[in-house]
Amino acid sequence: xxxxxxxxxxxxxxxxxxxxxxxxxxxxxxxxxxxxxxxxxxxxxxxxxxxxxxxxxxxxxxxxxxxxxxxxxxxxxxxxxxxxxxxxxxxxxxxxxxxxxxxxxxxxxxxxxxxxxxxxxxxxxxxxxxxxxxxxxxxxxxx
Numbered sequence: 001x002x003x004x005x006x007x008x009x010x011x012x013x014x015x016x017x018x019x020x021x022x023x024x025x026x027x028x029x030x031x032x033x034x035x036x037x038x039x040x041x042x043x044x045x046x047x048x049x050x051x052x053x054x055x056x057x058x059x060x061x062x063x064x065x066x067x068x069x070x071x072x073x074x075x076x077x078x079x080x081x082x083x084x085x086x087x088x089x090x091x092x093x094x095x096x097x098x099x100x101x102x103x104x105x106x107x108x109x110x111x112x113x114x115x116x117x118x119x120x121x122x123x124x125x126x127x128x129x130x131x132x133x134x135x136x137x138x139x140x141x142x143x
Contacts, residue, residue, distance in 0.1 A: 015073040033062040
């Protein structure tokens with residue numbers, strides 16, 4: 001059992017270091033937030049000193065992660081599921097906004113088509129009137 005505990009502690013210390021490095025936080029910054037020396041913090045990361053419960057929760061807080069995430073090295077599934085639900089909601093809202101924009105654009109284009117069709121009708125009427133006048137003039141010249 002003691003060996004299993006060491007393995008878990010080793011993994012936790014690896015997760016601590018990995019998370020700190022991923023977040024771009026220095027050992028000095030973590031040490032300062034824990035109110036311990038940099039050397040004391042380095043010993044925690046190297047596994048020479050056990051992480052005390054109060055320091056462990058402070059480490060997680062300083063790194064901006066949950067305690068389970070720091071222990072396991074990844075976010076628990078429940079957090080991932082919540083994140084997926086948040087992403088789906090956000091995506092849905094973006095899609096609704098985009099859909100409204102498309103609907104407005106379609107309506108605007110429909111109005112433009114209607115306006116242009118009106119212009120075409122007016123031009124057709126003008127052409128037909130001119131054809132009629134030309135036809136009447138041609139028939140007068142023939143007579």
